[in-house]
Every structure is written in C-alpha cells, then in structure tokens.
Amino acid sequence: MPAQKPxxxxxxxxxxxxxxxxxxxxxxxxxxxxxxxxxxxxxxxKDKEAFSEELSxxxxxxxxxxxxxxxxxxxxxxxxxxxxxxxxxxxxxKTLSDILFPVMMPAIRKAVAEDxxxxxxxxxxxxxxxxxxxxxxxxxxxxxxxxSYGEIVLSHAYVYQVKQVFLIHKxxxxxxxxxxxxxTTDADLVSSMLTAIxxxxxxSFHSTDDSLDTIQVGKLNIWIEQGPKAIxxxxxxxxxxxxxxxxxxxxxxxxxxxxxxxxxxxxGDTARFQKDENLLEECIQKEKKPEKRRKxxxxxxxxxxxxxxxxxxxxxxxxxxxxxxxxxxxxxxVPGLVVTHTDKQQGHWxxxxxxxxxxxxPASLFAQNKFKPGEIRLxxxxxxxxxxxxxxKRAHQKLNPTENQHFSYxxxxxxxxxxxxxxxxxxxxxxxxxxxxxxxxxxxxxPVTASKPDLxxxxxxxxxxxxxxxxxxxxxxHFKHIVAQTRSVLDFNFHNDSVPVIVVLSHxxxxxxxxxxxxxxxxxxxxxxxxxxxxxxxxxVLIPKVTVKSDSxxxxxxRTVSFKIEYAKSIRHD
Amino acid sequence: xxxxxxxxLGSFAxxxxxxxxxxxxxxxxxxxxxTIGVKIDQKIIQINHEEVNLLLWxxxxxxxxxxxxxxxxMGSSGLxxxxxxxRRKTLxxxxxxxxxxxxxxxxxxxxxxxxxxxxxxxxxxxxxEIQELKDKGMEVWLTSAKEDTNVEEAFxxxxxxxxxx
Ligand SMILES: Nc1nc2c(ncn2[C@@H]2O[C@H](COP(=O)(O)OP(=O)(O)O)[C@@H](O)[C@H]2O)c(=O)[nH]1
Ligand SMILES: [Mg+2]
Numbered sequence: 001m002p003a004q005k006p007x008x009x010x011x012x013x014x015x016x017x018x019x020x021x022x023x024x025x026x027x028x029x030x031x032x033x034x035x036x037x038x039x040x041x042x043x044x045x046k047d048k049e050a051f052s053e054e055l056s057x058x059x060x061x062x063x064x065x066x067x068x069x070x071x072x073x074x075x076x077x078x079x080x081x082x083x084x085x086x087x088x089x090x091x092x093x094k095t096l097s098d099i100l101f102p103v104m105m106p107a108i109r110k111a112v113a114e115d116x117x118x119x120x121x122x123x124x125x126x127x128x129x130x131x132x133x134x135x136x137x138x139x140x141x142x143x144x145x146x147x148s149y150g151e152i153v154l155s156h157a158y159v160y161q162v163k164q165v166f167l168i169h170k171x172x173x174x175x176x177x178x179x180x181x182x183x184t185t186d187a188d189l190v191s192s193m194l195t196a197i198x199x200x201x202x203x204s205f206h207s208t209d210d211s212l213d214t215i216q217v218g219k220l221n222i223w224i225e226q227g228p229k230a231i232x233x234x235x236x237x238x239x240x241x242x243x244x245x246x247x248x249x250x251x252x253x254x255x256x257x258x259x260x261x262x263x264x265x266x267x268g269d270t271a272r273f274q275k276d277e278n279l280l281e282e283c284i285q286k287e288k289k290p291e292k293r294r295k296x297x298x299x300x301x302x303x304x305x306x307x308x309x310x311x312x313x314x315x316x317x318x319x320x321x322x323x324x325x326x327x328x329x330x331x332x333x334v335p336g337l338v339v340t341h342t343d344k345q346q347g348h349w350x351x352x353x354x355x356x357x358x359x360x361x362p363a364s365l366f367a368q369n370k371f372k373p374g375e376i377r378l379x380x381x382x383x384x385x386x387x388x389x390x391x392x393k394r395a396h397q398k399l400n401p402t403e404n405q406h407f408s409y410x411x412x413x414x415x416x417x418x419x420x421x422x423x424x425x426x427x428x429x430x431x432x433x434x435x436x437x438x439x440x441x442x443x444x445x446x447p448v449t450a451s452k453p454d455l456x457x458x459x460x461x462x463x464x465x466x467x468x469x470x471x472x473x474x475x476x477x478h479f480k481h482i483v484a485q486t487r488s489v490l491d492f493n494f495h496n497d498s499v500p501v502i503v504v505l506s507h508x509x510x511x512x513x514x515x516x517x518x519x520x521x522x523x524x525x526x527x528x529x530x531x532x533x534x535x536x537x538x539x540x541v542l543i544p545k546v547t548v549k550s551d552s553x554x555x556x557x558x559r560t561v562s563f564k565i566e567y568a569k570s571i572r573h574d
Numbered sequence: 575x576x577x578x579x580x581x582x583l584g585s586f587a588x589x590x591x592x593x594x595x596x597x598x599x600x601x602x603x604x605x606x607x608x609t610i611g612v613k614i615d616q617k618i619i620q621i622n623h624e625e626v627n628l629l630l631w632x633x634x635x636x637x638x639x640x641x642x643x644x645x646x647x648m649g650s651s652g653l654x655x656x657x658x659x660x661r662r663k664t665l666x667x668x669x670x671x672x673x674x675x676x677x678x679x680x681x682x683x684x685x686x687x688x689x690x691x692x693x694x695x696x697x698x699x700x701x702x703e704i705q706e707l708k709d710k711g712m713e714v715w716l717t718s719a720k721e722d723t724n725v726e727e728a729f730x731x732x733x734x735x736x737x738x739x
Contacts, residue, residue, distance in 0.1 A: 172649030174577045174629065188577060192614045192629045199645035200610035268577045268651060268736075 160238035161286035163220075166191050167255065167273065168231040169266050176230065176266075176273040179280035194233050198224065213245070227252045229263040234283055244285065251283055324349050327369040327376065334361055335515075336385040349376040356385035358393050386437040388522070394435055399428045408545050410529070412437060415501075415543045417444035417566070444501060444543070444568045457486045457502070461562045462528075469523045476531060483535050490565070492538050498567045501541045504528050509558040510548045521546040524561050541568075575618075577627045578736045581647050583675055584656030585667040586635030589689040592719035593656065594632050597729050612646050619733055626733055642671060644678045651736040653684035654728070659716075660690055662698040683735035685713045687728055692718040 044051050066072050164180035166187060173195030175188045197215065215222040223234040225248040232252050234244075256263065262272050273279065324342070328351060332339050336359025341352040349371075355361075366373050384390075388409045395407050395414055405418035414432050416425075420443050429441045460482055462475060471479070490500045508521035525544035533539050549558075582590040591613065598615045611634040618627045633646045647653075655672050658664040672684065686707055688699065707714050713735075715728040 169649070172577075172579045172651070174579060174649075186616075188627055188629060189614060189616045192579070192616075192631070196612045196614060196631070196646060197610060199643065199648075200612075203643050203645045268579075270575065270577060 159287045160236060160240040162234050162236050162240070162244075162284050164235040165280040165283040166194070166231075166233040166235075167280055168195060168233060169263065170195070170226065170229050170231050172266065172268070174266075174268060174270070176270050177276070177279055179284050180235075191233070194222065194224065195231070198226070198231070223248060225249055225252050227256050229260075230255060232280070232283065240285070247285075248283060251280065255279065323369040323371065324376070327365060327371060330365050330368070331361070334359060334365075335387050335519075336390050337361065337380070338383070338385075345377075350379060351376060352379045353381070354383035354385075355380035356387070356390050357382055358390055359385065384436045389518075391435070391437045395432060395438070398431050398435060406545070408543055409438075410542070410544050411539050412439040413540060414438045414441045415444055415568075416441065417503075440540070442501070442540070442543075442568050444503070444566045455486055455489060455565060456482045457563045458565060461560050463557065464524055464559045464561070466559065467520065469520060469527055471527055471531070479528075479531065480535060483532055483537065486565075487536060492541055494540070499541060501543050501566050501568045502532070502537070503564040503566055504542060504544045505562045505564060506544065506546050507558055507560050507562075508546065508548055514548065518546055518548060521548075524559075528561055528563075575625050575627055576737070577629060578651040578733065579629045579631060579649055580652045580654065580732065580736070581631045581633055581650040581675065581679075582654045582656060583633055583642065583647070583668070583671040584635055584654075584687075585658070585661070585664040585671075588635060588656045588658040588661075588664050588668075589687075589717075589719045590632050590635065590654075590656050593654075593687065593689065593717065593725060594630050596719045596722055596725045598630070611643060617729075619730060621730065621733055621737060624737075626737065628729070628733060642674070644674060647675045647678045650675070650679045650682060652682060652732045653679070654687055654732065655684055656687045656689055657699065658690055659688050659697040659699045660693050665699055665703065683732065685715060685728055685732045685735070688714055688716045690718060690720070691716040691723055692721045 044054055067074065162180070164178060164187070166178050167176040168174070168191045169176050173192040175191035178187050194215075213224050215224065219237060221236045221240075223232075223236055223240075223245065225232045225234075225245065230252065232248050232255075234248060236244075259273065328339055328342055331337060331351065331353075336356030337353060338355075339351060339353040341350075343350045343352070361378075366376065384394075391409050391414070392407055395409070399407075399416075401407060401416070402419065405416060405420065408415045408417075416428070425443055432438050432441045460479070462471065462479070464470075486502070492499060504525040506521040506525040508517040510517070522544060525546065529539070529542040529544060532542055582594060584590050594613075594615050598617045613632040615630045615632065616627060617630065618625055620626075631646055631650070633642055635642075653672070653675055655668045656664075657668045668686070675684075676682070688704060690697075704714055704716075713731065715724045715731070717724045717728055719725060
C-alpha cells in the first residue's frame with residue numbers, strides 16, 4: 001500500500017519517470033519523431049475514415065501542384081471526369097439534378113419567367129384592350145401620371161379581382177370553359193400555354209403536382225389548381241386571400257365528380273362544359289376597394305353658408321345691441337329724461353322711462369345710431385325733472401322775468417339778480433317757492449349797498465383746459481389762500497339785512513354744442529363751489545352763473561371761471 | 575366549338591416554326607426561341623361547315639442537346655412529323671419522334687411534311703425513301719414554308735383526320 005511506505009514508492013515513481021524521459025530523448029535522437037507523433041501516424045493508417053479525411057486536405061494541393069508542373073494535363077483528365085458523370089447520371093439522374101438544382105434553379109426560373117411573360121402578354125393585351133369609358137379615363141390617367149396602365153387599373157376599384165377563370169383539360173391543355181367579365185378570344189391559347197408551362201416545370205424539376213400554383217405576369221397573378229383530369233387557372237388582379245385556393249380546390253373537385261365521364265372521353269368538344277354557365281361562376285370574386293370617401297363639398301359649402309349666415313345674423317344682433325346701448329346711453333344724457341328700463345319686445349327695442357315735458361329728444365339720436373324712428377319704442381311717462389336746468393326753465397316760464405333779470409339755481413335755492421321791484425319780488429317769491437326743487441329764493445343786487453372791500457377773489461380768473469373741468473392741485477392751494485382772505489373779510493351772517501354772496505361766473509362759448517358747453521360750464525362752477533364749501537364758506541352764498549357768449553363778443557375769454565361779490569337781501573323761506 | 579391539339583415534331587431547323595407561321599399568319603419570318611421548348615399558336619379553320627380551333631404546339635426540335643419532352647405531346651389529336659428534304663438525318667429523327675409520340679399519345683392521326691421543297695435540287699432524301707414512307711401507309715406532303723407550297727392543304731388534311739377518327 002503506497003500510503004504505508006510513502007518514501008519508498010515516491011522514490012520508485014520518480015526513478016521510473018526519469019528513465020522514461022531518458023528513453024524518449026534517445027528515441028527522438030534516433031528516429032526524429034517523438035512517441036506521440038508516431039502513435040498518431042499509426043492510428044491514421046489503421047483508421048480509413050481518419051486517413052481519407054487527412055488526405056482530402058492534401059490531395060487538392062497535391063493535384064494542383066501536379067497540373068501546374070505539367071505532370072498531367074486537364075485535357076487528359078476531362079474524358080475521365082465526363083465518364084464518371086455519365087455513369088452517375090445513368091445510375092441515378094436524380095442525384096445530379098438534385099446537386100445542380102440549387103445552382104440552376106434561379107437561372108431557369110428567371111428564363112422561364114421571361115418566357116411566360118412573353119407568351120402571356122396575350123393575356124395582358126386582351127385584358128388591356130377591353131374598352132369602357134372608365135378604362136379610357138384610366139388610360140388618360142396613366143398617360144398623365146406616368147404610371148403604367150396596369151398600376152392605374154389596380155389602384156382603382158378593387159383590392160382584388162378575379163378577371164378570368166379557365167377550366168382546362170389537363171391532358172390536351174384545351175380550354176373546356178371559362179368565366180369572367182372580359183371574354184378573351186385568346187383563352188384557348190392561354191390555356192395551352194399554361195399547360196405547357198406546367199408541363200415544363202413538372203418535367204424539368206421532377207416536381208409534384210402542386211408545385212406550380214401561381215405564376216406572376218406583370219400585375220396579374222395566375223392561380224393554378226390541378227386535379228387529375230382538369231386544371232383551374234384563375235387570373236387575379238391584386239391580392240386575394242389564400243382562402244381563394246380552397247375555393248378553387250372545392251370547385252375543381254366538384255367538377256371532377258360531376259364531369260368524370262366527359263373529362264375521361266374528351267375529344268375536343270367543349271359544348272358540354274360551356275352549357276353550364278354556373279360551372280366557374282363561384283370562382284369569380286372581387287372585393288371593391290373601400291370607396292375613398294368623397295369630400296362632401298356641397299355639404300361643407302352649405303355648412304359654411306349657414307355658418308356665415310348665422311355669423312352675420314349674430315353680428316347683426318350684436319351690432320344692433322351695441323347701437324341700441326349707445327342710443328340709450330345718449331338718451332340718458334338728455335337732460336330731463338330718465339331711462340328706467342330697456343327691453344326687446346317682439347323684435348322691437350323698447351325704452352321705458354320718465355320725461356320732463358320740457359326735455360327735448362334730439363331727432364338726430366336715431367339716425368346717428370342707424371335706427372329708424374319706428375324701430376325703437378319710447379314709453380316715457382311725464383315727470384318733473386329736478387335738474388337745475390329744468391328748474392330754471394320752469395322758473396322762467398312761471399315768473400316771466402324781464403330782460404334785466406337773471407335767474408340761477410343751486411342747492412334748492414333760486415337766485416334772482418337784476419332789477420327787482422318790491423311788488424314783483426313778493427309775488428315771484430311765492431310762486432317760486434311753490435315750484436318743485438325750490439325751497440329758498442335769494443334776490444341779488446338788493447337796494448342795500450354796503451361799502452365793498454377790495455378782494456383778491458374778484459381779480460382771480462382760472463382758465464380750464466378744453467372740455468375739461470379739472471383744477472390742478474397747485475391751483476387749488478393758490479385759490480385756497482384767496483378764499484381764506486375772502487372769508488376773513490366778509491361777514492356771512494344771515495340775520496343781517498343783506499348778505500354778501502359770491503357769484504361764480506363760468507363763461508362758455510356759444511359756438512359748437514351749446515347745451516354741452518352749458519353743462520360743462522355749470523360743472524366748472526360747481527367744482528369751485530365745492531372747493532369753497534369744503535374750506536368753510538356757507539353754500540347758500542355761493543351762486544353759480546353760467547354765461548354764454550359768442551367767442552368774438554367776449555370780454556372774458558371762454559372756459560374761465562371768475563368771481564364777483566354781490567350783496568343780497570336775504571328772504572328765507574321759513 | 576371543336577378544339578384540337580396538334581403537335582409539330584421534327585429535328586431542329588426542319589422548318590416547324592416556319593410552317594406554323596405560314597399557316598397561321600401567312601408570313602414566313604423570324605425565329606422564336608423559348609426556354610420551355612414549345613411555342614403555341616392557334617388557328618380556326620372551317621371543315622365541312624364546322625369550325626375547328628387548332629392549337630398548334632410547335633415543339634422544339636430534337637438535337638444532341640435537347641430532347642423533346644414527351645409531356646408536350648400528350649393529349650395531341652394529331653401530329654405533324656416534319657423532315658427537312660435537304661438533310662437525310664431528319665428522316666430518321668422524325669421516325670424516332672413518331673414512335674415516341676405514339677407511345678405517349680396513342681395511335682393518333684399524323685402527317686409527314688417533307689419540307690423545303692423549294693430546295694429540291696439539293697435534297698438528300700430521295701423519292702424512293704419518300705415512297706417507302708407512303709408504302710407504310712403514311713400521308714406525306716412535300717411542302718415549302720418559304721414558297722407557301724402545300725401548307726394550307728397539309729394542315730387541312732390533318733385537321734380532317736382528327737375529326738373523323
Ligand atoms: N428554303 C427554305 N428554307 C426554310 C423552309 N422552312 C424553313 N426554312 C429555313 O430553315 C431554318 C429553320 O427553320 P425553322 O422554322 O426555325 O425550323 P424549326 O427549328 O423546325 O422550327 C430557317 O432558316 C428557315 O428560314 C423552306 O420551306 N424552304
Ligand atoms: Mg422552331
């Protein structure tokens with residue numbers, strides 16, 4: 001046991017190995033081979049498989065060397081090789097044809113395809129030459145689009161269409177009957193050609209019956225289904241489903257059963273087959289291309305027109321509404337007129353409100369907003385306007401002042417200036433106090449004349465901007481000092497017999513819009529009065545007075561406000 | 575309509591294609607070569623007030639490189655065995671082809687066309703040899719595709735035979 005004497009056995013082994021190495025060394029020196037190589041050679045010679053394998057690598061090289069050196073000529077070898085080939089073919093031709101098949105097939109296929117195409121141009125021609133207005137249209141399309149006619153035909157109408165179906169007698173290649181919408185007079189020829197092609201393919205490639213099941217000729221596909229005695233060939237444009245083959249098969253089977261005798265004894269008389277019109281009818285199939293939906297131009301146009309009309313109508317409504325609103329706005333600005341409600345009733349605009357009998361609605365208001373007078377109904381109730389202008393107007397009507405008298409109104413107070421005889425004063429005071437909006441009457445220029453102190457306010461004039469009633473802040477500060485002085489000098493005690501009043505004179509032009517000018521002049525006066533009230537002056541003594549003058553006749557320039565101190569005899573309404 | 579398949583058989587260059595051309599289109603011209611080894615034409619003729627559609631299979635001639643495919647002969651109702659009077663060998667090949675065809679298509683009517691009769695001075699096939707064929711019961715026509723001699727007659731004759739038999 002090696003384990004029991006380890007030292008001894010280890011010693012033995014190493015000795016053996018050393019001896020072996022030496023032997024190897026000696027062999028190498030003597031033979032030039034080492035043992036492994038020798039073993040390999042030995043094995044090669046005994047194992048034929050391995051040896052021929054080894055030789056196969058060497059032989060071609062050796063052979064080439066032999067030919068190159070002129071030791072043997074190709075001419076000498078040729079008969080030998082030919083003999084071998086001949087023998088091989090004699091024994092079993094299929095072997096060689098199988099070997100050559102992959103090499104030859106593509107070339108043959110190409111050549112055959114070329115042939116078929118040439119032969120079957122007949123088919124194309126007959127199909128192409130058929131005439132119909134639609135096809136003439138396609139022809140034009142083909143010319144102008146630069147596409148082939150076939151492409152155009154295909155691109156139209158059908159996903160696929162079986163154009164023609166032939167039932168062919170297998171043995172003779174004769175056409176038994178056909179179906180399809182385009183009768184081809186050359187159908188007989190085509191049938192024979194198809195049979196020849198089928199024969200050729202089957203004969204050349206030892207192929208089984210169903211090897212040739214479709215032939216492509218340009219844009220057409222010929223589907224061939226073979227039975228033992230008859231063949232169905234269908235000429236199809238476009239891509240048909242593979243299920244179509246099943247249909248062909250079933251049809252062909254049916255025909256073989258129904259016409260078994262006729263097929264067996266066929267002598268060239270096809271009448272029997274042609275009689276049955278439905279024989280191949282099932283095989284004629286087509287699927288329409290989903291019609292490209294025509295753009296409904298008429299409908300789109302109609303919608304556009306309707307939308308246009310609707311838009312115009314809406315625009316009209318909006319426009320009318322805008323014009324109406326503008327009209328109402330203007331109406332509201334008319335003094336003595338109050339708009340309480342607007343509405344549209346049965347196509348008519350209605351304005352409800354109140355109108356002072358003295359108020360005048362400018363006739364131009366309708367035309368300015370493109371309304372005919374009838375289009376807007378004004379339902380206006382009479383009322384007494386407390387607008388200062390109307391109070392003044394009514395005061396003028398009632399009191400009938402002389403030329404030298406002047407009326408103004410502010411804060412429920414009617415101011416009457418000018419010559420005022422005692423009698424008239426009494427009666428007019430009573431009349432005035434009965435009028436709406438008047439609670440107090442103050443007569444200016446009373447006979448009392450006090451010594452008038454020299455006041456800065458009477459020399460003050462402020463000129464407004466055009467169409468403006470604003471007083472700049474700096475101006476207000478300046479004016480405030482003037483007012484303070486006025487207040488410190490004047491004694492506004494109403495218990496006195498006469499009271500100083502400050503007439504605020506607002507000058508405006510009578511050019512242009514006179515009414516408008518008047519209103520703005522009034523506002524300017526009011527602005528100053530408001531300021532003065534806020535600074536402590538009693539409102540009762542501040543009397544606005546609007547004067548309208550033609551520009552040329554002006555002593556005071558227009559758009560100004562100035563002040564005048566007068567003394568009034570105060571007559572209070574209890 | 576009655577339809578008949580007729581096969582043209584014969585060695586290469588005997589004039590099969592020329593004869594068919596002459597018969598079908600009344601012209602004598604162009605060569606037509608096909609890879610599949612057959613070219614088919616048709617012609618409708620009147621026989622006894624009956625229309626017959628002849629499908630003419632012009633099968634490539636036999637030579638050392640190409641063999642006639644028996645499949646093409648199958649189903650024929652009639653045969654033309656075409657020989658070239660100027661080439662002795664075409665007679666033998668013609669007879670061989672006849673034998674082959676009869677094996678494939680059965681005992682069907684046939685007509686021998688001894689073509690290129692316009693070149694009679696250089697014919698190798700003798701009158702005796704032609705007589706021998708006739709003695710065997712064969713119908714022999716001396717034709718010229720080039721000069722349109724007996725072409726119509728020969729075709730009509732074979733067509734009639736296919737109808738009666
Ligand atoms: N002189 C003459 N030449 C002919 C006649 N028929 C054919 N040929 C010529 O013979 C050659 C072979 O004819 P072709 O019809 O191709 O023979 P195929 O091989 O049997 O089809 C062509 O050069 C023809 O012009 C004929 O009747 N007379
Ligand atoms: Mg030829």
